[in-house]
Structures are given as structure tokens and as C-alpha cells.
Amino acid sequence: MPLLTLKIDADTYRGTREGVPNLVRLLTKYQARATFLFSLGPDHTGWALKQVFRPGFFSKVSRTSVVEHYGLKTLMYGVLLPAPDIGKTCASYMQAVQTAGFECGIHTWDHRVWQDHVRQRDAAWTQATMQRAFDRFKHVFGVAPRTHGAAGWQMNPFAFEQLETFNIAYSSDGRAMLTDAGDLADPAAGPHRLSVNGKTLQCIQLPTTLPTLDELLGRSFNGTELDASNIAAHILKLTAEPRDHVFTLHAELEGQKLAPIFEQLLQGWRAQGYDLVSMEDYYQQVKNQTLPTLPLTWAELPGRSGEMIMQPINNSTCGS
Template identity: 25%
Template sequence: MKKYICFRFDIDTHICLREGVPNLLKLFEAYDARGTFFVSMGRSFDRSLFLREKIKAQFSGKKTANGTFSMFSKLGAANSATALLLNPRIGAVHKTILHDIIAHGHELGLHGGKNHALWEKNAKNWSEQKILQEIDYGLGHFRQQQLPAPVSFASPCWQSPIGIEKLLKQRGFSILADEYSATHQPNKEVSGFIHFPTNVIGKHGNVGFVENLRALGYSSEEILSEFKRQLDTEGNYKMVFDHPFYIGIKELEILSQMIEISLSKGYTIESLQNISRHI
């Protein structure tokens, strides 16, 4: 098998989509490379008190405990205020950019349901019926916007409810990308459904690779050398992820170097959907 790498981008906020994604499309076009974008169609935040407390932390320090930059330091005051106060819907109201992603040859997968924060907090306790309603909300917007039906799914914050594979298959999905582990390779069920792990990871596997290492104080050289080291580990399939509003705005230079390193090491840069045809 050829060697494949997927650059995966999770679109969690309207800034990701409006400001990060267009930069990423341009960059990938320059290398004739394709990736997978997981889009949240609904809203980022929930206004319940519990989550508001959590969000307060995003306004305080520059870095959070788990090795991410706070939203405030990534987005600035105006964008953070928009995100929190208006809490706009994400994919549901940005048809043109979503069509641009497809027009550039990338894959558009679905990232959760109506609300990213509520999925993160509650999805593991939801009934099958509730999970289907959430997935159907996302699929409804794909249909309304006349986008190709997605085959790849990723749960917000990796919070994958037990048994979601069965529900995803009912809705035409064939790929789930909810694991992170440096040693995992894709795992294909007898049914053909494939679990794709994110396996090029920072110190906190559930955080974006570049964002995590940068927040931990790595220099560009150190980030790239860690990336190279992980590309040389066993297995013909790699996946690395970040968020468009971080890497697509603040770290385009290092991303272009990661693309060049991948190519120089013989990797084909592809979407999960295209890679799945070779597994």
C-alpha cells in the first residue's frame, strides 16, 4: 500500500469557517493536496451556567491546562465576543464556503449535531433517538445546501456515544474518526465501516497537533522535528488534526512546511474518503 496522510480540520466555530478555511483552501491548492474538513452545522456554545463558567476560563489566561491557547488569545476580543454572545450557527449559514471546500476537491464530513458543547457534555448519555435527531440535523443542512452526502463523521471533542457506528451506518456513513492514538492504524469492520485514528499527535492527543505543541512552548523547529519523527513510525497511514481558526490563521507557514515534509517522505496527502478506497 502507498503511504497516505490525512490533514484533518475540525470546524467548531464560525471563525474557523469564515477566516481559517479560505486560507487553508488556498494553501492546499498550491500543493494540489486534499484533506478532510469536519463541519459543525449548528452552534458552538451552550448558554447554560455550567458552560458559561467553563467559557470564562477561556477569557482569562493565555494558555489552558490541557495545552491549548485560550479562545481569547486565538480570536481576539471582538471575535470572542461574537462567538460567545451571538453564538452564530456555523455550517448552516455558510453555504458558499462549504461549496468551496468541495470545489477544491476536499472531503466535507459531519462534526456532531445542533450544538458542539452539548454534544461534548451529554452525547454519551443520549438515547439512540436523540443521537439520530442530532445527526439528522446536520444531514438536513447538507441536503438543504445541496452538498454531497457526507460519509465521514467525527464527534465533538471525541465524545463518541457507544453504538454510534450502527446509527451512522443507517445514515449512510462509512467512516468514524473518533480515536486518537500514536500506535493505531485504520480498523475496518466486516461491514466495511472504517475507524480512522488520529495518530500524529501532540502531548495531549485530543488537542490540535501544532496548537498543543506551540502552547507547550515548542519552537517551529521542534514542532517540525516531532512531526518528522512521527511520520517515520510504523504504518502507512497517518492523520494529523488542528482547527482552522488556529492553524489556518496563525500557523500557515508551519503547515506548509508539514505538507512539504509529508511529500518529501513519500506520503500522498488525501481525504479520509479517498484513503478509505485503498484500505
């Protein structure tokens, strides 16, 4: 049975308080497993206004209503309103996910700061920021994290090395390259290890292999614009041929306004014969396999602005 790994990013205060509980209920209804990755520090979502200067930002905003999905108040955090500390104020919401039996891991400390700046930061800043998230996770959950998923698929070499220090066994920090239609550009894309600064890291990377809803909404394919009425069918076409996949969803989107679309996907994936699993489940299946060792690579994806960690195509060497 092919595995479809559900990786849930909780980026914001509102998403953690409202979207996360909604997703727990929905996943429980369909007996689906998933991994929730939490932002554990302040919510500076309002600082995203600086992205207006990035190529591709306006096209994305025109396709997806940022205000509708995130809420005006969230877009003011760190600008006109104080940034709420998610880990302090939402600890009970996070613990409820753990109690419900779902895997929990680290997304980041401050989503906005990490996504915008980590690529240019040095070792000291990177290690200190990740240590804050690690310590907060242990405080909230009472155990050390086993997994991680980078905010905005943004990392640097020091961050990957820090995952080794934390003994993170498996992580989902990057993407698999997609075609304009959302298909995998490399059919062999999937679990791998990274070579960073000449060293093969032990942490197994489980890259996202499907486009996200916000990357597809409002775009046209074969003359048809994707909206709430047909986007689930489009994604289900991408998963019609059985193979393991990782799908990233967001507590702010699929946990709120886009929940009906996510429910259609859950129903469709069940009908296609997928086992809906957590990152840990996927890791247990692949951990003893001989996986490729790949270089740290950056590239852009259709529907999303800026470069992100990308699994390279046909550029691997076998590693242990």
C-alpha cells in the same frame, strides 16, 4: 507510497469563514487532498468557559493562547453574544470547498454541546441531533454525506449506530493511543471496525494517529519547549519512519495563526515521500482489507483534558 490523511475540523463560525478558505488556498498550492468536516449548527464556543472545572484545562490554556487563536468575539458566542448559525450563514464558504474539489463531511451540529454532553445522552437526543446535522449537510451540499468525524472525539453507542443508519462508510471518530512524546503506543494502530452492543459495525474507523498542534505547543521534550520555531520538526520526527497516518488540524488554528507551521509540515511530508490525501482516499486503500474489530474504549491523551474515544492496544480480534 505511505499515505498521510489530512482531516480538517471546522469548529466555529470564524474558522469556517476565515480559516477554511485559507486552508483551501494552502492545500491547493501544495496539490494536497484533504477532508473538511463542518459544524453545521450554532456556534456556542462561549459555553467552553464551563471547562475551567475540568482537570487539565488550565494547563492547556496556559500553553496555547485561546483568545489569540479563536478571537475574543468567538469566545463570547452563546454567552454575551448570540450564537451564529454556521450552516445558514456560511453555506457559501462550505460550498466553495466542495467546488474546489475537496471532500466534505459532518463534524457535528453544535460542537460545544456535542463535545460536552454526548457521552451522557440517550438514543432519542443523539439521533435527533445527528439527523439535524445530516439534513443540514444535504441542504448545503446537495448530496448525502459519506463521512464523519466526531467533535472532540466524543461519541456514544447510539451515535455509532446512527452512522450505520446514515450509511456512513468511513469515519474518524477516535484516536490512537500516544506516548508522552507523541509516538504511537501501538505500532499496529490504524483502521478498524468497532463492536458496539455486541454488533460489529460496518463503518470503518480511521483514527487520528498523530498529536495535534495544540496538544504539543508549550510542552517540553528532552528539555526543549515546543513553540512555533520547532514544533514542525518535532512532528516530522514522528513521521520519519514511513507508515500511514491521520493528522487532525483545525480551521481555527492551522487555517489562521498556525498556517506557517502547517506549511512547514506540508513541505516536510512531501520531502519524506508521503502522499497527502483525503479520508476517502485512505478508505479506498483499506476497505477490502481484513481489519480488526475492537471494543468501544475511552482514555486520556497527553496534552488534552478529559477522556476521548481511543483505539485499545493489543486487544483486537479479526473481523471481516
